[in-house]
Amino acid sequence: MNNTWKIYMLTLISFLVGTSQNVISGILDQVAVSIDVSLSAAGQLTTAFALATAIGTPIFIVATAKIDRRKQLLIALAIVLLGVISTLALPGFGFLMVSRAILGVGTGVFVVTAYAVAAKLAPPGRQGGAMSNISLGFSSSLVLGVPIGRVIASAYDWKVIFWGIGFFTLLGIFAVARAIPSMEGEKPIPLGKQLALLKNPKVTFALGMTLFVFIGYSVVNTYITPFLTSAIPISGGKVSTVLFALGIASLIWSKTGGFLADRLGTTRTLLCSMAVQFLSLALVSVVSGSAVGVIMLLMLWSISAWTFGPTQNFNLLSIAPEASGIMLSLNSTFVQLGFAAGAGIGGIVVGGSSILAICWIGAAAVAVAFFVNITSFGLTRRYQEKGDNVENRNKIYLRE
Template identity: 60%
Template structure:
């Protein structure tokens, strides 16, 4: 089972990065952000609907049926890709040392740092979202599945919104708006944690803002290194996973040392750090342009 999980994880990582890269190349000029947000929306949809569907199947049939279903769906996906995605010339094979050398480029390294801290903040809350909601509103525990589904719908909305805003108001504005809304929603959620409706609304707004950030940041990196889009996208995916792992660990330490009610504040601080790094990156870029002028 563990070996199967590792293989599935490798396949998923390769597929998602390749899908983002292909979406940016296949899209019409000015529509790349929307195209990449569609990939993100598909990914978030699988998270929202896959878990409840899996639970229904497991309750109705043998648990192994789920894996047969996944295998058949993957075969269908292979057929659809072969049928409808045009053949495109791939990027030349690049050794690992060359891939890691992109981290030496200041703008890319700083941008990946922003990704890391945003997803540390996301993971701090998302990893412990069920016990957190149970602590904040214990009377709603019987409706927890509905609340989680509502938050999941927020992720779908954010995935689509990211591409829309990136194409309309620009990448930088979308990223900063996303981080500002994340921090504000988390602070307001803590301030009004006694109100059930307010808690759900602010957490949903936070979820939308986080998923607005994801595809927009991918598009941002593609523009920073268009000649090596798949490489920078894979690096970004790695920093997302590092953020997930670090956030889960930080959240666990916070819960053990303080209270689970503190995790929104920790998440907000992480997002503020990400925004500060982004401001640093922007100011460095402007200083470089002025020096060249």
């Protein structure tokens, strides 16, 4: 197997582990019924997964940085398989929460390591394309994994999905062991050094923007299936169709965000993305009951939300180009913290109010991110007026 096919293999496995994260949002109502908990309680399964990914992944990566990359991939897939087995075998909501946390750590470690392996397998000058394939595989789980999972859960039982994930994870273990060559690990970057960049106010504001945008996204996305069935007269296969459409929009615009940033500029693209997110979510409750209106606004929300991702990555790299790897790692952590917080807040709202209120909460979170963005760029202008060099500040923080 040549290196190109090895990268495609890692892309397929990234799709698989991405499905283990995202599929819950499409079957949340069925999971809640099967384990006899409320919808808001079931939503905390997303919180457990995201928190485990955000906290456990960087700790595990630092602890195993010197281990051979192939072994790291195999360990990550073994953790995913353990999470799947515990999901299927252990009864009750408590064990399911633990299983989601195990899956979160395994998924996070696999994706981070797959990025590094794909970059090493790619020929010179094509490392970026190889890494984007891994990202595409993970993002595709929203397009295919979630709606397919909904169809399977409607026809059979939601646990059948995890039987499939477990089977293909086992195949993935054998494939990685056979196809991926041994690769030396790298010198670990201490967590303290990674967190040192947070001393820079501009970095802190930028990551805060990431946090609030993904809180807004998670509040809505975690409960998207019960929201659809409550807001409009829709059920069965039609829910899968809507989820598929939202996934397609996410996939296309996650690739288009960088193009818009090049044409409009990073600042304008980020501001426009958040403004559209806010307006679309705020208007959903106004047109509630109109299937066409709600679906079109959710499509607009999904497009604008996934335009934000690549643009924000570019923004963070421009803030600290000398620490690009650390910045992307920190951003990934704040994305997962946003997912965790959004699922938790959404659970409180769903449990204590109408499920339609999640759109207002999501809109409020995006509004906070919008003002954080304005503050961040205002801070940059003040630095420039004083002749302060942000890059030099970052170097000082990293040395400390």
